[in-house]
Amino acid sequence: MLAEFGHFALLLIVATGLGQAVLCSPFWLRVPVHASLQGNPVLLTDAGTITTNGSTGGLPLNSRAHLIMPFGILAMAIIAQAALLHSFIISDFSLPIVAEVSHSSTPLLFRIGAAFTPDGGAMVLWLLMLSLVNVLLTLQLFGPAKSPYAQEDDGTLFKNAMSIMGLLIAVLGVATLIDADPFLRIPVAPLDGRGMNPQSQDILRVLREPFLYVGLAGLAVIHALTLSGLIFKKFDRRIAETLRFWTIASWLSLGAAIAINAYRSYSQQAWGNWWYWDTAENSLLLPWLLTTALLHCRAVLEKTETLKGWTAFLGLSALAVGWFGVYLTRSDLFGSLSETLNKPHDSVALLIGFCVVFAGSYYLFWRRGEELGEPRSFELVSRESSMFINSVMLALIAAVVLIGTIYPLVLRWFDGENITVGGPFYVEVLVPVVVPLLFLMGFAPTLRWRQDEMWLIGRRMKLAAILSVIIILFVSIRFIELSPAPLIGIGLAGWILTASLSDLWARLWRQPDHGESKYRNLQLLGPRYLSMTLAHIGLAIMLAGGAASSIWEEQVVVSARAGQSIQAGPYNLQYEGVALLAGENYATRQATFILYRHALPVTELFPEIRYYPIRGVETREAGIWHGRDGDLHVSVGDRADDGGRIVSVRFLPMMTWVWAGMIMMLIGGTFSILTRIVLRFQKNGVSTS
Amino acid sequence: MSLSRAKARKRQRMYIIGAVLLAVAGAAALILTAFEDSVVFFFSPTEIIEKSPIDPDQRLRIGGLVVEGSVQKLQDGKTIAFAVTDMAETVPISYSGILPDLFREGQGVVAEGHMNAEGTFVASEVLAKHDENYMPPEVAESLKKSGYWEEIEAKNAEQMRN
Numbered sequence: 001m002l003a004e005f006g007h008f009a010l011l012l013i014v015a016t017g018l019g020q021a022v023l024c025s026p027f028w029l030r031v032p033v034h035a036s037l038q039g040n041p042v043l044l045t046d047a048g049t050i051t052t053n054g055s056t057g058g059l060p061l062n063s064r065a066h067l068i069m070p071f072g073i074l075a076m077a078i079i080a081q082a083a084l085l086h087s088f089i090i091s092d093f094s095l096p097i098v099a100e101v102s103h104s105s106t107p108l109l110f111r112i113g114a115a116f117t118p119d120g121g122a123m124v125l126w127l128l129m130l131s132l133v134n135v136l137l138t139l140q141l142f143g144p145a146k147s148p149y150a151q152e153d154d155g156t157l158f159k160n161a162m163s164i165m166g167l168l169i170a171v172l173g174v175a176t177l178i179d180a181d182p183f184l185r186i187p188v189a190p191l192d193g194r195g196m197n198p199q200s201q202d203i204l205r206v207l208r209e210p211f212l213y214v215g216l217a218g219l220a221v222i223h224a225l226t227l228s229g230l231i232f233k234k235f236d237r238r239i240a241e242t243l244r245f246w247t248i249a250s251w252l253s254l255g256a257a258i259a260i261n262a263y264r265s266y267s268q269q270a271w272g273n274w275w276y277w278d279t280a281e282n283s284l285l286l287p288w289l290l291t292t293a294l295l296h297c298r299a300v301l302e303k304t305e306t307l308k309g310w311t312a313f314l315g316l317s318a319l320a321v322g323w324f325g326v327y328l329t330r331s332d333l334f335g336s337l338s339e340t341l342n343k344p345h346d347s348v349a350l351l352i353g354f355c356v357v358f359a360g361s362y363y364l365f366w367r368r369g370e371e372l373g374e375p376r377s378f379e380l381v382s383r384e385s386s387m388f389i390n391s392v393m394l395a396l397i398a399a400v401v402l403i404g405t406i407y408p409l410v411l412r413w414f415d416g417e418n419i420t421v422g423g424p425f426y427v428e429v430l431v432p433v434v435v436p437l438l439f440l441m442g443f444a445p446t447l448r449w450r451q452d453e454m455w456l457i458g459r460r461m462k463l464a465a466i467l468s469v470i471i472i473l474f475v476s477i478r479f480i481e482l483s484p485a486p487l488i489g490i491g492l493a494g495w496i497l498t499a500s501l502s503d504l505w506a507r508l509w510r511q512p513d514h515g516e517s518k519y520r521n522l523q524l525l526g527p528r529y530l531s532m533t534l535a536h537i538g539l540a541i542m543l544a545g546g547a548a549s550s551i552w553e554e555q556v557v558v559s560a561r562a563g564q565s566i567q568a569g570p571y572n573l574q575y576e577g578v579a580l581l582a583g584e585n586y587a588t589r590q591a592t593f594i595l596y597r598h599a600l601p602v603t604e605l606f607p608e609i610r611y612y613p614i615r616g617v618e619t620r621e622a623g624i625w626h627g628r629d630g631d632l633h634v635s636v637g638d639r640a641d642d643g644g645r646i647v648s649v650r651f652l653p654m655m656t657w658v659w660a661g662m663i664m665m666l667i668g669g670t671f672s673i674l675t676r677i678v679l680r681f682q683k684n685g686v687s688t689s
Numbered sequence: 690m691s692l693s694r695a696k697a698r699k700r701q702r703m704y705i706i707g708a709v710l711l712a713v714a715g716a717a718a719l720i721l722t723a724f725e726d727s728v729v730f731f732f733s734p735t736e737i738i739e740k741s742p743i744d745p746d747q748r749l750r751i752g753g754l755v756v757e758g759s760v761q762k763l764q765d766g767k768t769i770a771f772a773v774t775d776m777a778e779t780v781p782i783s784y785s786g787i788l789p790d791l792f793r794e795g796q797g798v799v800a801e802g803h804m805n806a807e808g809t810f811v812a813s814e815v816l817a818k819h820d821e822n823y824m825p826p827e828v829a830e831s832l833k834k835s836g837y838w839e840e841i842e843a844k845n846a847e848q849m850r851n
Contacts, residue, residue: 377697377701378701380704385704388705389708392708392709392712393712396712396713396716399716400716400719400720403720404720407724416830417730418730418731418732418750418827418830419728419729419730419731420728420729420730420731420750420801421724421727421728421729422727422729424723424727425723425724425727425728428719428722428723428726428727429716429719429720429723432715432719433716433719557767557785557786557787558767559767620787635787636787637786637787637788638787638788640762640767646767646787648786648787
């Protein structure tokens, strides 16, 4: 019964979304009658449009009715999500979606997690997150603690953004109902479900979904704000300021989704690699890359009001690739299998919605992009141009990843030929793009706005350049047989690290003394600078770790007997045997290893082979130890013919750095957002840096 | 003053457009060359037999059903030999390492590696990351090509019912 409530709530979301789109629409302004009815004098502005003096715009009645809509949508979305979760929790198999991915023996946590994995469930989650950010946007623009720019605004521009949000919610709601209606019921329920895909039964996989969809919802806000900036030809500091929270929030949550996904691939698959370049990963990476580019261009826009057109383009494209990525991961459009293998549907409505929304958006961009106007210009050697160049590089990387993802699908569609575009392709294409990007990233934060001089840059970067050359020389002399690509990676990581640190040092110690402590200097740098530095250093550390672990990885595959010890790097693993244990809905063969480092016991590792009887599928969980000199990754396989068990041990030096770097980048973003929120409520939106 | 500013802006726009065009052209060139030498083609066993002998330096993927009863471990304890088939032709594969989670006799599998001179496919990787449908899409397609898709599909459906 509750599922029907959910279904109805889903319908209401569409209706309310449309309501919000209409009520907040700026086209009411075109009708002067309403304005005079309202009793306000009508002003003819110099732009030739008519606005009311009541400074509200919008509806004839000077109401704030439109401000209720987002809360209504949120309530509906919560009801829909709750109804779906309830159906999963009570295992209501008369809903095909539940029968498809859940089973009565699935543990509660994963029954909840399973609710997000099928297309329909993911769409409900996306709608919930969209309506959540919709409410946050309303509070930001019209709430009590609204930003100073929103206070200046006469309401039309921001209200228009809300109208677009309503439209997006309605479009995605319709797509949910048409493509993969999660609340469909069948008259005769099966006795039990097919069970959750064992490869998805993992806490990290469940955690990834909310992060992914918060990120995509944030991109929708960016899209809405950008679009209404284009409509009103006011793409300026005000919009940039409003976008700040959303770009960082989206960047952060997409980054978190990527990190979680990487760690999960690493720990769950027996051949654990943290990056495969497969469609699901690329569809996470694409919006993240464009959001990173946007993050930087937005800062330029806020500071100098330049790069308007490019920033607007990025703002529109980030959601475009995010949406398209969602479509790619769940569609069989390019394959020819949908009719036999998968569900009969193909996310057609999602694709049509995508085409309509973005055809409109880019048409508007094409018409209005020229008219935005750039009040100021900058020189080739300046902070603006370095940020611009790097954002173009990021967009290029995104384009390459997009082409690499789509090309095999298109080829299969046209030719019926099957090809794989994997790691080697991306490395070959991306290295020449990434090298200058990272080189520029090292000194871009030290550049001055508008104009800078080459020789000044040289003087500033002297120390960092010398240090990174020393690092490269040291590594290449010590390990002569090294191939160039990872060496360049390590060198660039050293370059970014030393450049960031020397800039931080210069700002802290060489700054004119304020007669106060260095702690005061640190405070004066402001949260933006600190979080930026943290994120850049995090990237450098991750890069160094990735390069080093790929070079010095050691792998041993042996057939081991109980008591046998296996050497990998500085570690020694002693195999203790396998025990047959029962999990909640699986049986597991759990191997025990005692890990020694230089003959001292460190820890015990328990890699497993799990067997899920419901689907008759085995999964392999690796045992991982994050040591100070790298990760030890052990997984077990079948029994060998000689009576031993096949054990694969990998020692990945400096792999820990990859995870530490990712976490540092995420901390950088979190720090930036937290200080932002604190400042907003302390000083009502006055930012100090 | 305003004239020189307009000029400066025009010059700046030229820079920007030039830079973007240069970047796009460079990327296009890179992508095209990379497509030529680092794309891995997928072949079904029939295609492998048709095209043989295949250059041992060429990386490729092969996919098909694992022949029932063909999986055996070699003397060294870690090399595994099996054969894949699309029901028309069969190709032997050797692989050392741990087989992926979803590897089963009679089920679909995709392996990446190269053909050696003896006509054995030496796999460096047996792919683990296909979906839960027991059938990598490429394998399903090659089965359709060889005309045995319906039979296998019916068998799978039966297994699922049991």
